[in-house]
Every structure is written in C-alpha cells, then in structure tokens.
Amino acid sequence: MPAKRSESKPLETAADTKPKAADRIRSTARELFYREGIRAIGVEEIVSRAGVTKPSLYRSYASKDELAAEYLRDYELAFWQVFEAGKETYPDDARAQLMAYLEGLAQRATQIGYRGCGLTNAVVEYPGDDHPARKVAEEHKRKFRERLVQLSTAMGAKQPDTLADGLLLLLEGTYASGQMFGPKGPASSLVKVAEQLIDASMR
Amino acid sequence: MPAKRSESKPLETAADTKPKAADRIRSTARELFYREGIRAIGVEEIVSRAGVTKPSLYRSYASKDELAAEYLRDYELAFWQVFEAGKETYPDDARAQLMAYLEGLAQRATQIGYRGCGLTNAVVEYPGDDHPARKVAEEHKRKFRERLVQLSTAMGAKQPDTLADGLLLLLEGTYASGQMFGPKGPASSLVKVAEQLIDASMR
DNA sequence: TGACAATGTTACCGATCGGTACGTAGCATT
DNA sequence: AATGCTACGTACCGATCGGTAACATTGTCA
Numbered sequence: 001m002p003a004k005r006s007e008s009k010p011l012e013t014a015a016d017t018k019p020k021a022a023d024r025i026r027s028t029a030r031e032l033f034y035r036e037g038i039r040a041i042g043v044e045e046i047v048s049r050a051g052v053t054k055p056s057l058y059r060s061y062a063s064k065d066e067l068a069a070e071y072l073r074d075y076e077l078a079f080w081q082v083f084e085a086g087k088e089t090y091p092d093d094a095r096a097q098l099m100a101y102l103e104g105l106a107q108r109a110t111q112i113g114y115r116g117c118g119l120t121n122a123v124v125e126y127p128g129d130d131h132p133a134r135k136v137a138e139e140h141k142r143k144f145r146e147r148l149v150q151l152s153t154a155m156g157a158k159q160p161d162t163l164a165d166g167l168l169l170l171l172e173g174t175y176a177s178g179q180m181f182g183p184k185g186p187a188s189s190l191v192k193v194a195e196q197l198i199d200a201s202m203r
Numbered sequence: 204m205p206a207k208r209s210e211s212k213p214l215e216t217a218a219d220t221k222p223k224a225a226d227r228i229r230s231t232a233r234e235l236f237y238r239e240g241i242r243a244i245g246v247e248e249i250v251s252r253a254g255v256t257k258p259s260l261y262r263s264y265a266s267k268d269e270l271a272a273e274y275l276r277d278y279e280l281a282f283w284q285v286f287e288a289g290k291e292t293y294p295d296d297a298r299a300q301l302m303a304y305l306e307g308l309a310q311r312a313t314q315i316g317y318r319g320c321g322l323t324n325a326v327v328e329y330p331g332d333d334h335p336a337r338k339v340a341e342e343h344k345r346k347f348r349e350r351l352v353q354l355s356t357a358m359g360a361k362q363p364d365t366l367a368d369g370l371l372l373l374l375e376g377t378y379a380s381g382q383m384f385g386p387k388g389p390a391s392s393l394v395k396v397a398e399q400l401i402d403a404s405m406r
Numbered sequence: 407t408g409a410c411a412a413t414g415t416t417a418c419c420g421a422t423c424g425g426t427a428c429g430t431a432g433c434a435t436t
Numbered sequence: 437a438a439t440g441c442t443a444c445g446t447a448c449c450g451a452t453c454g455g456t457a458a459c460a461t462t463g464t465c466a
Contacts, residue, residue, distance in 0.1 A: 020413090021413070021414075022413095035330065036330060036331075037242075037327070037328060037329075037330060039240075039242040039243065039328070040242065040328075040330075042452075042453065042454075043453085043454060043455080044452080044453085044454090052413095052414080052415095053414075053415060053416085054454085054455075054456085055413090055414080055415075055416095055455090055456075055457090056413070056414065056415090057455095058454090058455065058456075059412090059413075059414095063454080063455080064453095064454060064455090115330060116327065120327075120379050120383070121327050123379075123382055123383045124240070124319065124323075124324050124327040124328070124379070124382070125240060125242070125243075125327070125328065126240075127238065127239060127240060127243075127318060127382070128239075137383065138383055138384075141380070141383045141384065142384070145384070145389065161392070162392050162395055162396065164389075165389035165391070165392035165393075165396065166373075166389075166392060166396035166399070166400075168376065168380060168389045169372070169373045169376030169377055169380060169389050169390075169392075169393065169396065170369075170372045170373065170376055171376065172375065172376035172379040172380045172389075173371065173372030173373055173374065173375035173376035173377075173379070174372055174376075175379065176323050176326075176327070176375040176376070176378065176379050177344070177371060177372060177375045179326055179327070179330070180323070180326045180340065180341055180344045181341075181344065181345070181348070186348065186367075186368035186369075186371045186372050186375075187372075188368070189364070189365050189368035189369060189372075190368075190372065192365055193365065193368065193369035193372065193400065196369070196400060196403040196404065197369075197396065197399060197400055197403070199403065200399040200400070200402065200403040201399065223443090224443075224444070245422075245423060245424075246423085246424060246425080247422080247423085247424090255444075255445090256444070256445050256446080257424085257425075257426085257445095258425090258426075258427095258443095258444070258445070258446095259443075259444060259445080260425095261424090261425065261426075262443080262444085266424080266425080267423095267424060267425090407466100408465100408466090409464105409465090409466085410463105410464090410465085410466105411462105411463090411464090411465100412461100412462085412463085412464100413460105413461080413462075413463095414459100414460075414461060414462080415458105415459080415460070415461085416457105416458090416459080416460095417456105417457090417458090417459105418455105418456080418457080418458100419454105419455080419456075419457090420453105420454100420455095421452105421453075421454090422451105422452085422453065422454100423450105423451075423452065423453070424449105424450105424451090424452100425448105425449080425450095425451105426447105426448080426449070427446105427447090427448080427449090428445105428446090428447090428448100429444105429445085429446080429447105430443100430444085430445080430446100431442105431443090431444080431445095432441105432442090432443085432444100433440105433441090433442090434439100434440090434441085434442100435438105435439085435440085435441100436437105436438085436439080436440100
C-alpha cells in the first residue's frame with residue numbers, strides 16, 4: 001500500500017493526470033468560444049471538432065456554462081502571461097512594461113479577424129450577473145483595474161486612480177473597436193494616445 | 204377616381220400607414236434585444252411580450268436577423284439624437300458639444316444594469332461579417348469615427364485623426380466597462396480623462 | 407489473470423429554436 | 437349580398453439546443 005492515504009478515495013491522481021479527451025475538449029472549446037462566441041457554439045460542435053462525444057464532455061464539466069467559465073479561467077491565465085511579459089524585459093520600469101503590452105495589443109487589434117477580449121465578450125453575451133462565465137470575467141476585470149492602479153502609481157502619476165481608469169477605458173476601447181474596424185482602425189492610435197495620456201498625468 | 208395613379212398597385216398608403224402589430228414588435232424587440240442580447244432572445248418571446256403572434260412578425264420582417272438589423276437602425280437613430288443634442292445648447296463650440304455627451308454618458312454608464320452600446324454589442328455577438336445586424340453596426344461606427352474627426356478638427360486639435368481615435372477608444376471603453384463594473388467603475392473618470400486627452404492634443 | 411475504475415461510444419430525451427401553411431375576422435368597394 | 441384585400445391567429449414543421457441513460461473499451465493495479 002502506498003504511503004498516501006488510507007481513505008476510500010483513490011481519486012488523487014485523477015486531479016493532476018488529465019484525461020486526454022478533457023484536454024481536447026478544453027482547447028477546442030477555447031478556440032471556438034473565443035472565435036465565434038459562447039452562445040454561438042453548441043456542445044455538439046465542440047465535441048465533434050475535438051473528436052470525442054458529448055458524454056465525455058459532461059463527465060469532465062458539469063454543464064456548458066461551467067465549461068465556458070473554465071474557458072475564461074484559461075483565457076485569464078494566458079492574458080496575465082501576455083500582460084506581464086514586460087516585467088522581465090523592463091524590470092523597475094512600469095511605464096515600459098505597460099507600453100510593451102500596448103504595442104503588442106495595437107498590433108493584434110489591427111489584424112483582420114481580431115476578436116477582442118474573451119472576458120469582455122462574455123460579459124456582453126451574458127448580461128445577467130448569475131452566469132458563472134460572467135462572474136469569472138467580472139472578477140478578472142476588477143483585479144485588472146487594481147493592477148493598472150499599481151502600475152500608474154509606480155509610473156508616478158499624480159492621480160493614479162484616474163490614470164488607471166483612463167488606461168482601462170483605452171484598453172477596453174481597443175478590444176471592442178479592434179473587431180469593428182479593419183486594420184486601419186482606432187487601435188492603430190492606441191500607443192500615441194496612451195503616451196499623451198500618461199504624460200498628461202505626470203506633471 | 205382620385206388623381207393618384209392609374210396603376211394596379213393600391214399599396215401606396217401601406218408604406219407609411221404602419222400596421223399596429225409591426226410597431227409593437229419593433230419596440231418590444233428593441234427593448235429585449237438591447238437588454239438581453241440578440242442571440243439570447245427568441246422570436247417567440249418577442250411576439251408573446253408584444254401581444255401578437257409569430258406570423259405577424261414574419262409578415263413585417265423577413266427574418267429574425269432582419270428584425271435585429273432594423274432594431275439597430277432604430278438604435279442608431281436614437282444614438283445620433285443623443286450625441287448631437289449639444290449642438291443646440293452649444294452652437295459653434297465643438298468641445299462643449301462633445302463634453303455634454305460625455306457627461307451624460309458617464310452618468311448612464313455608471314448606473315446598475317447599464318448595457319453599453321447596442322451596436323457594439325451586436326458586433327460582439329456576431330463575429331462573422333455576413334450578418335445584416337453587424338453590417339449596420341459597422342457602417343455606423345465608421346460614420347461615428349468620421350464625426351469625431353470633424354469635432355476634433357473643429358476643436359483645433361493638432362492631430363485631429365489621433366484625437367478622434369483616442370476619443371473613440373475612450374467611448375467604446377466606456378460602453379464596455381460600464382456593463383462590467385458597478386457604479387464606481389472606470390466610466391466615472393471618463394470626463395476627467397477626456398479633458399486631459401483633449402488638452403494634450405491642443406498645444 | 408482478473409478486478410476495478412476511468413474513459414470511451416451509441417442512442418436517445420424533452421425543450422426550444424427560427425420559420426410557415428392555412429384558416430378567419432374586419433372592412434371597403436361594387 | 438357578394439367580392440377582394442389586408443391583418444391577424446391556430447397549429448404545426450424539421451432542426452438543433454443542452455443533457456443523459458446504458459453499455460463497451462481500456463489501462464492499471466494486485
């Protein structure tokens with residue numbers, strides 16, 4: 001008997017040893033939910049594209065809504081990785097860190113087929129505050145706003161809260177307008193505008 | 204014989220004399236589509252809340268998609284009325300006109316239950332560019348951007364296109380973040396941030 | 407080898423989706 | 437009174453929605 005636990009639950013390895021099907025479902029759902037929207041994609045299309053069947057989905061995820069929430073949790077993780085990527089490149093330079101993300105975002109948001117922020121899109125798709133996916137999104141945005149206040153403070157803004165709000169508005173505006181306008185959209189002015197706003201927040 | 208036309212089409216009055224059912228459907232659809240989202244609302248719920256039946260809907264509108272497009276056309280009309288309301292209050296003062304809209308928007312976007320811009324929401328709901336509702340929304344946003352360039356030019360900005368883009372980003376950001384954050388959201392900083400950005404665009 | 411748990415599959419459920427065929431009530435003109 | 441036209445309602449269509457019961461297969465231990 002392995003020296004783990006004497007309980008009758010041998011499920012401990014199942015928590016980290018992910019079944020192959022669940023992962024395929026996860027990644028397929030992520031791609032389809034993001035590209036087409038959550039409401040637009042049925043579970044049948046997810047499992048068929050993932051090469052599995054519906055019961056496999058419902059053994060790993062309680063419902064489509066929960067799968068959507070899980071998708072957003074994955075999305076959030078990936079977001080923070082991209083957003084904080086500048087930390088290593090420019091340590092001790094909050095402004096450079098932020099601008100690095102803004103430059104990358106401006107690039108992506110002016111590509112054709114850009115779909116904005118998956119978390120923001122979920123909020124638009126589910127106005128009622130009872131949906132699990134929306135809760136994930138709202139909680140993330142709250143954290144994101146706090147992070148922008150941190151960065152604004154580190155940049156030496158006179159009113160960090162106001163600058164953080166301004167940056168958040170610009171970012172959300174980029175997510176949204178990036179999917180309405182083509183490559184020559186307003187997102188192409190993001191960096192210049194952000195520079196102006198940050199400069200104006202300094203003196 | 205009335206001195207109209209000798210043709211065999213007595214449908215001329217039908218074009219302006221709207222049937223009552225179509226109007227009820229229109230206003231009901233507008234409210235439900237905006238509050239809950241287009242994909243979230245079925246035609247059955249529209250007609251039942253309007254007190255009519257489905258065939259009445261499909262006699263006036265070719266499809267649900269077309270009804271959604273019509274809803275956005277109505278929405279756009281109402282939008283321009285609100286946006287251009289400052290024209291009468293502050294003629295020959297582009298900045299005051301714009302700020303009047305921004306102040307009103309900041310108020311609305313910090314109310315609980317705010318749902319953002321119906322046109323932007325439609326773009327998020329329908330990523331494919333073939334949906335009639337999305338076409339209405341995209342066309343409107345293009346016109347809106349041009350209008351912001353006009354206003355930025357009239358304000359005397361050094362780079363009117365850049366200021367217009369910055370304002371558009373702030374506005375779209377307000378529409379989006381207004382429905383994620385509560386009353387104390389980033390939209391409450393819209394006016395202050397916009398002032399900073401406009402000032403910075405002048406010298 | 408054999409027991410067991412996890413993951414796989416086939417086939418189906420009731421509900422709801424957008425959309426329509428068909429009958430009828432009201433009202434004008436003849 | 438009969439006709440033609442418009443507007444509306446009843447009842448229904450096939451397709452798809454999210455979700456599940458029952459069974460087969462596989463891998464991993466003793």
